Amino acid sequence: MTAPAAAPLSDKTASRVASVEELRIHFDTKAGRLHAVDGVSFDIFDGESLGLVGETGCGKSVTARSFLRLIPVPPGTYAGGRIHFWSKEARQTGGSPVDLLQVPASQMRDIRGNRIAMIFQDPGKALNPALSIREQVAEVFYQHRSEDLLDGWNGTPPRPIRRAAGQRSGKLEWLAFKVPPLRSPARRLRKRVDDLVGDALAETQIPNPRKIMTSYPHELSGGMKQRVMIAQALACNPDLLIADEPTTALDVTIQARIMELIRELQLRHQTSVLYISHDLSLVRRICDRIAVMYAGRIAEIGQTRHVFHDPLHPYTRGLLAAIPSLAHQRGELAVIDGTVPELIDPQPACRFHTRCSYATDLCGRLDPPLVARPGLRPVACHGYASPDELGVAADQLPRLDRDAP
Amino acid sequence: MRTRTNRFSRFHLLLIVAVVLSLVAAACSSDDSTETSAPSATTAPSSDTTAPSTDTTAPSTDTTAPPDDDVNNPGVYVHAADDDPLSLDPAGVAAGEAGETIILQTYDRLVEIGPGGPDLIPGLSTAVPTVENGGISADGLTYTFPIREGVTFHDGSTLTADVVKFSWDRALEMDLPEGNSSILADLVDSTSVDGNNFVVTLKDRNAAFLNSVVTAAVASIVSQEGVEANGGVVAGQPNEFFSSDVIGSGPYTLGAWNRGENIQLDVFDDYWGEPAKLDVRIEQVPDDDVRTLGLRAGDFDSIETDPTFVTDIEGAEGVTIFAEGWLLEPVHIGLNLDIREDLLPDGDTVPADFFHDPRVRRAFNYAFNYDNFVEGGLSGQGGVVPHYLPQGMLAYDDSLPRFETDLAEAERLFTEAGWWDDGFEMTVLVEEGGIFEVAGLVLKDSLESLNPNFRINVAAVVEVQFDDAHAAVPFEYATWIKNADPFADPAALFAAYIHPDGEWGDVHKFRNGYQDADGIAALIEEAAVSVDTDRRVEIYQELTQLLFDDPMWVIPGNEKALMAHRSWVQNFTMNPLWPRPSLKFALFDK
Amino acid sequence: MQIREYIIRRVMILPLILVGTSLIVFTLGRVGGNPIAIYLEHEMTPDEVAQIEERYGLNDSLPEQYFAWAGGVLRGDLGYSGVLAAPVMDVLPKRLAATLELSVASAIVAVSLGIALGTFAGARRNRLPDHLTRVFAISGAATPIFWFAIVLLIIFWVNLGWFPVGRSEPEIFESISHPTGVYTLDALLAGSFTAFRDAIWHLILPAVTLGYGATAIITRMMRSSLAEELNEDYVDAARAKGLPERLVLRRHARRNALIPTVTVIGLGFGFLLQGSVVVEIIFIWPGMGRWMADAVLRGDQATIMAYVLFTSILFLVVNLVVDVVYAYLDRRVVLGS
């Protein structure tokens, strides 16, 4: 496979928050090696919201999780590539990025939840059923803001309190917090945390946050739970928020409200967002740019309106045709024939060629790289290549009808 | 990430590994004290098997051992027993039951069996009645006991001849079925008080009266005040208080009876004789192995010992095995002359008259491998017994005829009786575990190796099943194995086990087999009432000869009196005529 | 409300089970053995035997005898224990306390060891530490307890002299009163550290022996439920917050994995009760198990009946408590479904 151009894949010149290069993530399965993510590259710019769209199983969630290195190893392996990340400081001082796949575990922990936060698909599953909302949100503050928690203390706080603020308390220390002399400092710490948790919850427009704090996840509605997740994710004002299908598990009526909330908070906090979804119409409403993913590859990437108005990749076209809209007549909804190919030990070929109506022999032999060609957004399709580029006859290239989305 | 070890669990694993390793290490290094476990029984203090215990009148002691500062449980003697009493009431305790030993330590009797053998010593009677001292009337029917003065009971009341009479009358009146009062009732015609003397008149002359009756637990003297304050005497009804408590005059008072755990005996300071030196705790330890371990650990001063585990203790540091004298309760195999074929276990093929033929009974006696039982089952701590006089018993003599394994003779007898070719199958009933099961296995091996057509099945059942079957009439098995009840005098032994109309003669229908049942009966009866010891010896020795030709039992062997104890126990002695564990704790020190 | 109804329903079944078990055991005892065999001596005359039978009410018909027994139970009279030579009700509380103390101590050993091992293994599924842990835990259940116990005694009692047998030193036993019969508790009530240490010291060996046997059940449950929990989203969510793995495992995964583990504690209790028979015999622990074994071997029916009665109740109570605790821990669960 040829390496794609390292040039910026966007028309924007804003500074980047993250840059994914040639990311490859494999899984060992009984059947063989599964190439879940197979050479994915894209950038996320400061303050933008990027939508990563694709069918279930195309590798978008794996890509998202790999930002926080949440892929279980084994069976997974980070088989190649880099994820560069610029923290706020690095961006301001022009410093060099860190590679999220290489940083030591301790530094990774500093980044998780602090610089990069994540919202999970199903808030019902992503919240621990055994812990109260307060405990779960507070963890973020303890973990990343332990210095703040001890702000305004007269002199150095007692050692057990410092340990408590850093979540390093021993097994029986909580007993000591129930009795003097540690009782009042412990209360003070607790109150400070409560305030922070309350504020974070309030920001997500949760009514009566003090009451919600004491409840357990199963006592809350789905929307409420997702708000808690959002509050928890934005608590430390991260540079990048990864939202992994945040509304899929919710009622349709709630979905829009949550989307709006994320959008609003994003603007307020100037946070970049990587938005994972299988739902193009949802993404269209809140994302600045869209990357379409198919079978472990990026098919095309570009400004939202461009992708919608002029889909380049045959797969994108198929996806858009499958969106129900008022314009469609009943029964006219298009479907893409065929099924997603096996990702186990894939051959060098266009992943989409078995389902593509434009496919030629070439597509079955040669893997199209994601390239930005003059006048075009980056797209991974031989249909946009010149015969010279590939060294083949012109009639071997697929012919795409640019005007028929 | 996920693969990271967490310190907490790693610590736990380390801890577990450490514990396991230390266990293994300790186990490997634990055998150093026991390397010298040569398979022989010679380390036990030897006793001359030819000398009956009647000769060893002096108490055997370990006085050479200096008082050890390192003794465990100083001031308390700890004995590990395997059986808890059912009752502590002299009137309610059965012969051979665990309550007897408590009664022995806490009550006194008129005369006692001395520490050295069958010889009697004065108890609450200041003299052992004899014809010579006038205590026994010339006709042998009246016994006079001069009662000791200045004896106080545990409750502070004083002993008088009236109290003695009260005690005996109490047992007779209560007449508890589980108790042993029948031995009094069978012999005693009347009791009376004459001044300071207690006088007993017998129904018949009886040679064993002093040895078997006056010294028995049922003849213990209880505090009259104590009885009257605690429910009095009710015929046929056990007394609740005395079933679980003691008011006697013995060297010990009952400290506590934690049922199933331990019994504590405290030294009685106002004892009339030599006071006891150590308090006593009798621990209930149901598992044999744990008893031997406790002895090794030093937490027990003596343990209920069985010959089968002599090899497990001998050579252990700080432990001595007392092995002098003999038990008076040989292991015997009962031969049922009253077989009910329909009651026999499945597979048994022996007919009702199987044992009627003396040749068959003799053949069993010749076939049994005595060496295997004595050397294997009894670890060499035993000997073969003439019919039916165990070592240590009056009239016993090494020259008396006894069976030896003789396979040719067994074959000849089985052939003559007509069993050799067809063979037979038979079940022998034993209680599981211990030497009885071993005896059963030896019997099985003896007969099955003699002739493959012979099949012996050993039915080793639990205690309740054995007791139940053992008490059933008619007896439901062709053979069974147990030991004899310990009797001090051959009269009782012959009455129970040899007399054609005796206890077992009746059950097993000895009359079906004896060639001269009446002759044997006459001899036994004569010896029972004779007061002429020489004549009695003569009769019993004659009987052993008769029984050699016409045996009613197979007697695998008799055990030596054995007790393993810590070497730090001073003045250790035991007397098999005392109820199990045959110890008088008041004699010991450590 | 929900829980109360559930408890009531379960408790309602109890008398049914008790009647059933007592009937079975009663019949078994009468069909196969003689309840007064313990008193029988060979030389007793039939008259004497009849006298004893009458004393224990054995002359009545079987149903009459059963109802007499059941009536006694309702009045709090469980009959007379032959092997302990005392009314059952006199000795039962102490014995029950002894067995409960041992069971609880063993359960503490089993649960803490099982949870530690299960957590350890569950976090390392299908790797060498997991396999070793599995073998170690199952070894506990596969070792013949009586053999293991004797080996422990030889090492720690005879050779090293570190641990005693029995329940307490007699002098220390006498130094405090025993209102509950649970010696550790009594020592605490009396405020005697010596007595407490003594009680604990006597408990360690039997509790370890018995607890090790029950460890496998808990380890297995803990391991699989932890492994299951580790696949849950909230674990990733906790990691995504930046929590160290230690907290992810302890505060998040383990806490939830404990919930299903609670359900097997009831199962483990059956194992403990059964193992207590052997352990009590060997460690000279005067509890229900040893009493029961003795009673079975010597045909003491009143004791057997009482034992079965109380184990049935215990069993039910333990399972009930487990269910309720489970419902309490897992706030998502509705009882009785």
Add this chain to the structure above:
Amino acid sequence: MVEAAARRPPASSPSGPLAIRVRRFGEITKEVLRNPTTTIGLVIIASLLLMALMAPIITEANTPDAYQMPRDWGAINEPPGTPGHLLGTTSTGGDVLYGVVWGARTSLRLSVIVVGITMVVGTIMGSIAGFIGGKVDEIIMRLVDVLLAIPELIFALAIAAVLGPSFGNIIFALTVVFWVKYARIIRGQIIHVKHNEYVDSARVIGDSKLNIYRKDVLPNSVTPVVVQATLDMGNIVLVAATLSFIGLAEAGLAEWGVLVSEGQAGISAGRWWASTIPGAMVFLWALAFNLFGDGLRDVLDPRTEGR
């Protein structure tokens, strides 16, 4: 994807053509053998079974009853390595090697018979309870509750004590105690299937009860029953050994538990072999079947843990 990688085989075996089952059997075998502890268990089981089956070849069978220990009264408490007594002898001159080898056969006989009978009895009782339901179900399940409320060992102890400790009676006692779990499994499965929609549809189509039973209940019950049977194979030998310790064993039987309790007292006297070797055999037997059953349960039945 993650989910795909973590996917496990379905919890219950599908009822289908033989070919599918055979293939599934192959898959299961492969999966079972993937776990080293299960493999170890299997290897130990295989060697023990081999030993049991080859018993007459390894040692000369005792006559007339090969399951009885041969006793050499002239060679008591001999240590291992004694000529003619490779593993030493017991305190009654029993050959430890013979006891070990024929003890395996005794254990095999015991556990196979008990497991076989209990499986059949349990299946019948469970089926009756599950299918007939109502009062019959109530009665049977209360009986099951009753039996579950008394610990196995205690109940077996009581029965064996009453009947007398012969090999046959021990088998009977264990059978009475061990059938309960199978009844519960089968009944649970029936109730489960009864409430499943696809059976409703089958019933609508007019399938007979027997057919439902054959096609839906039995195949679905195979897994838990097999797991339970494997675990029981180990536990039965353990319980029998414990009964022997308490004193309920046929006299002179070549059985590991008998040897262990007989030889225990000798350990502290340095005669470790008479109890340690047979003890190790009981341990190995129980360990192997438990390891194997545990692994089998992991593979076959990842959901029903510990029940």
